[in-house]
Amino acid sequence: MTETPDRMDAGRDVLIPAAHAGLAGRLHLTAPNAPVVIFAHGSGSSRHSTRNRYVASVLQEAGLGTLLPDLLTEEEAGDRQNVFDIPLLAQRLTLAEAWVHQHPEARSSPVGFFGASTGAGAALWAAAEPGTRVGAVVSRGGRPDLAAPRLEQVTAPTLLIVGSLDHQVLELNARAQTQLHCENRLEVVEGATHLFPERGTLEQAARLARDWFIRHLRSRPS
Template identity: 35%
Template sequence: MIVVDDGLVSGATMHAALASLRKRRPARLVCALPIAARAGLDQVRALADEIICLDTPDRIENLAHFYHEFQLVSDDRVRRLIGMALTQSQGRVMGAATSVPSLSKATQIPYRTTHLRAMLESAPNAVGVALMVHAGGAQRRAARSQYLVRKLRAKGFATMLVDLQPDSRVDEARDFDVDDMVARVDKALDFLRTGTPFASLPISLLSAGTAAAAALRSAANHASQLGAVACLAGRIDLAGSATLQRIETPTLLMCASSDRDSVRMHQLAFGQMYCPRKLMVVPASGCGFDDRRALEDVATLTIDWFKGHLAERSLPCLSYRG
């Protein structure tokens, strides 16, 4: 058992934690700290089998002085993270014990006075389910979405492909449609949990175009329901800075190297986010992801991202590759 804290001043909190865990007779109990006052560290030495500490100043007035960023974690966020971990753990156990059937089914999701078209597909015993959303029924976008869900299924995912604006024949929804699309993504998530055999599986969310803004807003509001998010060539700027800063779910952003405006937009959005995230500028020529090699790269990146967050939530990190 390894117990970690952001720092130690008096040692009282760490002492209580180690004393409680010691009663459970762990094989080895390690206390790991980036910084600790020497007097406080002396208070906990007898309770740990090993102490790892990077810096031990004589006196610490305020731990925040030793950090570039030092934001306190709220009780509400701790509860959400614990709830997410429990949901993912239960999902894995249930998924292992319960046989998720092979499935290929076209369905409709009731939404207000209309319906959203959805395609559910899965091989037996899927490891997770990927909800793929896009806006508009343009042939090019539909073909790209179908390619990506086929690749996900080949790697053991169940998929639900949803067109958020089935009556549209353009590639992009209008900016003022985003709020309505958020409600449609929320409805799709609810349907996935209550109207499909995939209720026990961890959910990942994949989006493209204007739908990416809606997906990110929905992710910010439903952190406990999602294991990972990936956005492809998305108008993520339409999500808004406040949304980007609230997202907690690990998020992968992908844009084409051939679209410089999109690259700049993604770099700006990436800098406003605090969740575990990655920005990938995918080598592409011509019309971006119409390039087959670029689309293959997108599929690989998405699958790796989703699988990497199936088992557990990644530690917060920053990574960028141009």
């Protein structure tokens, strides 16, 4: 893959109460009560994901806060069943959302979810939870089909970003889009495969995500 610049040079390490030991994360707040986007990483990935750190840096430059949490502890991640346990990952994402709103600088922050690969299934599952305050969802190379039982309950505006050469996932996203009743859009990045390693494709996906979050989170009352 092409090298992706890592521009996430600010923020702080945090521990989100969950499980037995808590979940490690990386928090970057741009301004008091500014929108915050919480990331749900794909299987086998973590808060150290180079691709998601890059996307986060693009959001930060636009004034959006970010939280990159590990949704599993190291011990839990060693069990492959947990990696694909979408309800468990969604529960942890919901806990992360609640933690953000308990932060003194983010109590009124509009929150969005950004999910990659299997993480997109968790993001959409969590977005369908009754009483959720999530204001927008973006899926990059995602598996929304993993949240199929709940797609009809998602109310947050949802953007699905898929590479044109990621044929199977593109088909899954097109099918999932027909199940969404919220405002939604499917954006196809030409020439991109599943992980968006081709030159310029990850940058394009990041810009699409940035614009979606700005449109839907900054318009929400804090």
